[in-house]
Amino acid sequence: MRNPDVKIVGVVGDPISHSLSPRLHSYWLKKYNILGDYVPFHIAKNELPGFINSLKGDNITGINLTVPHKESAMKLVDEVDASAKKIGAVNTIYFDNKNRIIGSNTDGHGFLKNLRNSTKSWRADNCPTVIIGAGGAARAAIVSLLDVGVPEIKLINRTQERAVCLLQEIDDNRIRVIPWGGREDALSGVKLLVNATTLGMVSQPALELCLDKLPKDATVYDIIYNPIETELIKQARERGNKTVDGLGMLLHQAAVGFKAWFGVDPEVDDGIRNHLLEVLR
Numbered sequence: 001m002r003n004p005d006v007k008i009v010g011v012v013g014d015p016i017s018h019s020l021s022p023r024l025h026s027y028w029l030k031k032y033n034i035l036g037d038y039v040p041f042h043i044a045k046n047e048l049p050g051f052i053n054s055l056k057g058d059n060i061t062g063i064n065l066t067v068p069h070k071e072s073a074m075k076l077v078d079e080v081d082a083s084a085k086k087i088g089a090v091n092t093i094y095f096d097n098k099n100r101i102i103g104s105n106t107d108g109h110g111f112l113k114n115l116r117n118s119t120k121s122w123r124a125d126n127c128p129t130v131i132i133g134a135g136g137a138a139r140a141a142i143v144s145l146l147d148v149g150v151p152e153i154k155l156i157n158r159t160q161e162r163a164v165c166l167l168q169e170i171d172d173n174r175i176r177v178i179p180w181g182g183r184e185d186a187l188s189g190v191k192l193l194v195n196a197t198t199l200g201m202v203s204q205p206a207l208e209l210c211l212d213k214l215p216k217d218a219t220v221y222d223i224i225y226n227p228i229e230t231e232l233i234k235q236a237r238e239r240g241n242k243t244v245d246g247l248g249m250l251l252h253q254a255a256v257g258f259k260a261w262f263g264v265d266p267e268v269d270d271g272i273r274n275h276l277l278e279v280l281r
Helices: 021-031 045-057 082-087 107-118 136-147 160-170 231-238 247-262 270-280
Strands: 007-013 036-042 062-065 092-095 101-104 129-132 153-156 175-178 192-195 219-222 242-244
Touching (some): 007 021, 107 136, 136 153, 136 160, 136 192, 153 160, 160 175, 219 231, 247 270
Antiparallel strands (some): 062 092
C-alpha cells in the first residue's frame, strides 16, 4: 500500500520524454521541503487500464495524464469530478479520503489563468475566438471560454469530423465549425486566436496559417511551450499582436494538482518560469 510519508507523483504519456512536468514539480518539492518525488511513466495506450488499476496498491499519491490518455482515462477512474465531466477529459488523478481514484481536469483553469495574467485588459464578453484543434486541450479551452461568456467560437481542425463531434458533445450554439480550408478567412474580426494542437511543437510539423486577416488588436495564444516561441507566436509578435505562450498554462494547471497531492498551494512566479526556460532556450 501507499506510504503516506513518501509521496510519489508522476506524469503518464506516450511519448513522455519531452515533458517538463518532472522538472517543474521537483522545483516546488524542493522549494517547500516536501518529502516526495515526481517521475515520468512511459505508458502506451493499451497499458493504461492496467496502470490505473494498479495505483491503489502502489506508493503513488497521484498522477498527471498527457497525450494520448486524457480522454480514455475518463472510464478508468472511480469518479470523475465536475471539471473533468464538463471538459470530457482527465489530466489529473488524486485519491480521496476513501482511497478512491478521482479524475479531475486542471487544463481549463490553467488556460484561463494564463490568459488573464498575460492580458490584463482581456474581456470575455468582447472576444470572438478562433480555436484550432479538437483534442483534450481544445476541449478545456472551449469550455473555460464559454463559461466566462465568450460570445462566439469558430472551431477548426484538420479532421473536420472530430470538430463536429466536439461541437455535438459540448452542444453550445456559440460554437461554429469552420472547414480547414477556411481557417485564414475565419480570422477576420476575431479578438483571440488559440492553437490547441501539437502543430509547431518540437519534432512536429508547423502550423500553416497566414495571419494577414487577423486584426492587429487580437491576442494569439499558443498552448505549446516547447519551443517557447513557436512560428505562430513569432509571426504574431512581428506583426504587432499580443502573444501568450503555453508555459503559463502548464504552470497554472500544475499548481492545482500540486495542491491536491501535497497540500501546498505553490507560487507561480518568475523563479519557476525561469527554471523551466533554462531547458527551453
